[in-house]
Amino acid sequence: MIKKLAPYMKKYKTPLILGVLCAALEATFELLIPLVMAQIVDVGISTGDTGYTIKMGLLMLVMAAISLSFGIGLSKFSAIAGQGFGAELRQAEYEKIQTYSFKNIEKFSTASLITRLTTDITMIQNSLTMGIKLLVRAPMMLIVACILAVTISPKLAMIFLVSMPVLIISRDIRIIAFAFFPLAELILVTKFRDKIDRPRPFDVLDVTPLENHSSGHSFPSLHCSSSFVITMALYYIHPFLGSVGLIVSIFVAVSRLLSGVHYPSDIIAGIIIGTGFGLPYLCL
Numbered sequence: 143m144i145k146k147l148a149p150y151m152k153k154y155k156t157p158l159i160l161g162v163l164c165a166a167l168e169a170t171f172e173l174l175i176p177l178v179m180a181q182i183v184d185v186g187i188s189t190g191d192t193g194y195t196i197k198m199g200l201l202m203l204v205m206a207a208i209s210l211s212f213g214i215g216l217s218k219f220s221a222i223a224g225q226g227f228g229a230e231l232r233q234a235e236y237e238k239i240q241t242y243s244f245k246n247i248e249k250f251s252t253a254s255l256i257t258r259l260t261t262d263i264t265m266i267q268n269s270l271t272m273g274i275k276l277l278v279r280a281p282m283m284l285i286v287a288c289i290l291a292v293t294i295s296p297k298l299a300m301i302f303l304v305s306m307p308v309l310i311i312s313r314d315i316r317i318i319a320f321a322f323f324p325l326a327e328l329i330l331v332t333k334f335r336d337k338i339d340r341p342r343p344f345d346v347l348d349v350t351p352l353e354n355h356s357s358g359h360s361f362p363s364l365h366c367s368s369s370f371v372i373t374m375a376l377y378y379i380h381p382f383l384g385s386v387g388l389i390v391s392i393f394v395a396v397s398r399l400l401s402g403v404h405y406p407s408d409i410i411a412g413i414i415i416g417t418g419f420g421l422p423y424l425c426l
Contacts, residue, residue, distance in 0.1 A: 147227075147231075147266075150227055150230040150231055150234065151223070151227055151230075153226060153230065154222065154223045154226040154227060154230075157219040157220075157222040157223040157226070158219070158223040158274070160215065160219040161215075161216055161219035161220040161222075161223055161274045162274060162278050164212045164213070164215040164216035164219060165212075165216045165220075165274055165275060165278040165279045165282065166278060166279075166282045167212045168209050168212035168213045168216055168279065169278075169279045169280075169282040169283040169286060170282065170286050171205050171206075171208055171209035171212065172209055172283070173283060173286045173287055173290060174205060174290075175202055175205050175206060175209070177290070178198055178201055178202045178205065179202060181198050182195055182198045182199060182202070185198075186198055216274070216275060216279075219274075220270075220271045220272075220274040220275060221271060223270060223271070223274070224267040224268065224270045224271035225267060227266075227267050227270055228263050228264065228266065228267030231263050231266065231267075232259055232263055235258065235259055235263070236259065239255055239259075295332075323371055323374075323375065323419050323420060323422060323423070324368065324371050324372050324375055324419070326419065327367055327368060327371045327415070327416060327419040328364075328368060331362065331364055331367050331368075331412075331415060332364065334362075335359045335360075335361065335362070335364060336359065338359075338361050339358045339359055340358070340359070340360040340361035340408070341357065341358060341360060342355065342357060342358065342359075342360040342403055342404070343360075343402050343403070343404070343405060344357075344402055344403070345357050345358070345360075349402045350402065351401055351402040351403050352400070352401040352402060353401050353403065355403045360403070360404055360405065360408050361405070361407065361408045361411060362408050362411035362412040362415055363395070363398055363404045363408045363409050363411070363412035364412065365394050365395075365398050365412070366391070366394060366395045366398065366408075366409050366412025366413050366416060367411075367412040367413070367415040367416035367419070368416065369387070369390065369391040369394045369395075369416065370391050370412070370413050370416030370417050370420065371415075371416040371417070371419040371420045372387060372391075372416075373387035373388050373390075373391045373416075373420070374416070374417065374419075374420020374421070374423050374424075375420060375423060377420075377423065378423035378424075391413075391416075395409050395412070395413060
């Protein structure tokens with residue numbers, strides 16, 4: 143099918159290629175804009191540097207304008223390629239119909255031939271126009287997002303990259319739901335802990351931890367939040383699994399407290415956050 147239709151795109155290769163480039167660049171700039179916004183919050187606002195905030199804000203506006211320009215270019219070039227492709231198909235089909243005998247025309251019927259010249263070709267050219275936007279933009283956003291994730295946090299990106307094939311291959315919404323909320327909790331709580339960077343009990347008190355542990359990043363307890371959201375996910379799969387998960391989560395919470403690596407408030411906050419991330423399971 144593609145080999146038969148490809149010759150009718152020869153005149154419109156340039157708009158097609160430009161449309162693909164615009165789609166890729168638009169997706170790239172859309173993903174870069176949040177990084178600039180993060181710099182404004184993390185550096186400009188947190189340090190009170192008004193000049194830096196204004197400078198990065200202007201950069202974000204420029205990037206948004208560039209992304210908008212590529213979006214307009216995508217719409218323009220994809221429309222040119224689609225309409226031109228449709229025109230070439232109609233011309234070829236019209237010339238083919240002119241070679242038909244009256245018997246062939248009666249066989250296909252006039253109404254059927256008109257439908258092929260109009261509706262069918264319109265659907266094909268619309269598929270090309272929309273296909274450039276969907277088949278290029280979506281994979282490009284996925285590729286760039288993976289690259290940025292690895293650049294920002296390689297450890298968290300590995301979790302995302304490992305779980306992504308499972309989510310793609312799986313058609314069971316239960317498996318997708320099971321993986322989504324714990325993964326979201328892990329990423330967000332980790333980023334929040336990095337921002338707060340609360341000292342651990344052994345950092346400020348005369349306490350010797352029962353295990354070797356790095357300093358800082360105490361609030362909230364990631365072990366507790368992760369264990370409780372996983373408990374909610376297990377309960378979503380089967381109540382018995384949820385009961386087992388609850389016992390294990392309570393053991394984890396107590397052990398983190400007794401080992402001297404967390405304050406009680408860290409444990410309580412972790413339980414609340416983990417349970418909160420798991421509440422959507424009750425609605426599914």
